[in-house]
Amino acid sequence: MSLTVFAMTGASLVGLGIYGLLALPQLLRRIISFNLIGSGLFLFLGAAGARGEAVDAVPQALIITGIVVALAASALAVGLVVALARRSGLVVLPDEANPR
Amino acid sequence: MSLALDLALCGLILCVALGAVVGRGVFRSVIFFITYGLLLAIGWARLGAKDVALAEAAIGAGLTGVLLLTAHGRLRRMSVERAPRVGPNPMAATTGIAVALALGWAWFALPAPTAPDLAAALPLTGMGNPVTGVLLHFRAWDTLLESIVLLAALLGVWMLARDVDWHAPLGLRYHARPGGVLASFGRLLPPIGLSFGSYLVWAGADGTGGAFQGGTVLAAVVLVAMMAGVLPPPRVAQGGLRAALVVGPGVFLLSGLLAVALGMGFLTLPPAVAKPATLIIEVALTVSIAVTLAVLVIGPPDDKEPVR
Known part of the structure; x- marks a missing residue:
């Protein structure tokens, strides 16, 4: 029962992250939303891996790999956001600035 | 309850x-x-x-x-x-809810997975912690490629540096107030973090921990020390830094190639030497993970923007 609770939490986090990624223009907040999608999927996968008789170590190892790769991707994304802001003074994508 | x-x-x-x-x-x-x-x-x-x-x-x-x-x-x-204010976005909300519902449906619709029985195979790895066994043996490919992905991300971050900054120390210049909180913690935390991070790597063979967790704690130590001004930030062209970045993937790759030369599969460790070989790979990986994560977080060299 608890596993179902965690899996549904993971599914909701993915939905919330997708909303943030699509709806929020500020790029740092998009990076946060992207991380929510990732960790929501990890939670879902981890709950699924704990469903059998014994806790499965393979999804856990995959999730640890995923967490590290998510940090690397976030660092690259943050670097791009800072470079964009330094160059153009924008914290949103150029075609989303000042919508009319 | x-x-x-x-x-x-x-x-x-x-x-x-x-x-x-x-x-x-x-x-x-x-x-x-x-x-x-x-x-x-x-x-x-x-x-x-x-x-x-x-x-x-x-x-x-x-x-x-x-x-x-x-x-x-x-x-x-x-x-x-500043970013423009936005109201609620019905399209995005619909998409998010649809994906969440689809995932929820998948949870109930898909059959419960059966975990592979690691208990029989684990002694071959010499590891007591199944997660470490999976990371460094059964799915060694993933872990090797992951350590290379970290390097690729770092190259991407460094490419964002301006030409004039290239030979400057990495990251922003931090100025910790002498006697302030940051300066004190910069001296207090590193010894604790060093012991804890090294312990996590060592304990990861048989209990909770591992190269990634220990490496991250060590990366945090490096970050705190750099921000407090105790440790001077390295430069991109520094040989020691570059060696630390590649030692983990390098040792891992060499061990894999050595196995091929000895007539076994790529990245296969014979059970007789599995434990010591894994420990050597883990220590090398930890050094690379710690240094790569720390320099990923402090960012590309940037000389023009002092921080107070």
């Missing part, structure tokens, strides 16, 4: 995640995200995945938090144009 605890925990996780997405202000969003990482780590501990809990707390909440907070401060100092 435990169900009530899990329900409350998941409710809290969802609330802080909601705060991070819809809360006003980027700073608030970042703080909510750090809290979210810590709560999620408790969730992982509840699921019995202690190694993941450590990784989430150290990487998800810790390093990502430092990364986002630093970036937020830099964007604010650049006095960039």
Whole structure:
């Protein structure tokens, strides 16, 4: 029962992250939303891996790999956001600035 | 009782995640995200995945938090144009809800997976911790490629440096007030972090821990020491830094090639030497992970923007 609770939490986090990624223009907040999608999927996968008789170590190892790769991707994304802001003074994508 | 605890925990996780997405202000969003990482780590501990809990707390909440907070401060100092206010977005909400519902449906519709029996194969690896066994033996390919992905991300970050800054020390210049909180913690925390990080790597063979968790704690030590001005930040062209970045993937790759030369499969470790060989690979990986994560978080060399 608890596993179902965690899996549904993971599914909701993915939905919330997708909303943030699509709806929020500020790029740092998009990076946060992207991380929510990732960790929501990890939670879902981890709950699924704990469903059998014994806790499965393979999804856990995959999730640890995923967490590290998510940090690397976030660092690259943050670097791009800072470079964009330094160059153009924008914290949103150029075609989303000042919508009319 | 435990169900009530899990329900409350998941409710809290969802609330802080909601705060991070819809809360006003980027700073608030970042703080909510750090809290979210810590709560999620408790969730992982509840699921019995202690190694993941450590990784989430150290990487998800810790390093990502430092990364986002630093970036937020830099964007604010650049006095960039503020992001336009947006109202609720029905299209995005529909998409998000649809994906969440589809995932929820998959949970009930798909058959329960049967875990492969690692207990029989684990003694071959010489490891007592199944997660470490999977990471360094059964799925060694993933781990090798992951350590290379980290290097690729670092190359991407460094490519964002301006030409004039290329030979400057990495990251921003920090000035810790002498006797201030940062300066004191910069001297107090490193010895504790060094012991704890090394312990996590050593303990990862048989208990909770591992190269990634230990490496992250060591990366945090390096970061604190650099921010407090105790450790001078390295330069891109420094040979020692470059050697530390590649020693982990290098040793891992060499061990894999050695196995091929000895007539076994790529990345196969014979059971007789599995334990010492794994330890050597883990230590080399830890050095590379710690240094790579630390320099990923401090960012490309940047000379023109002093921080107070």
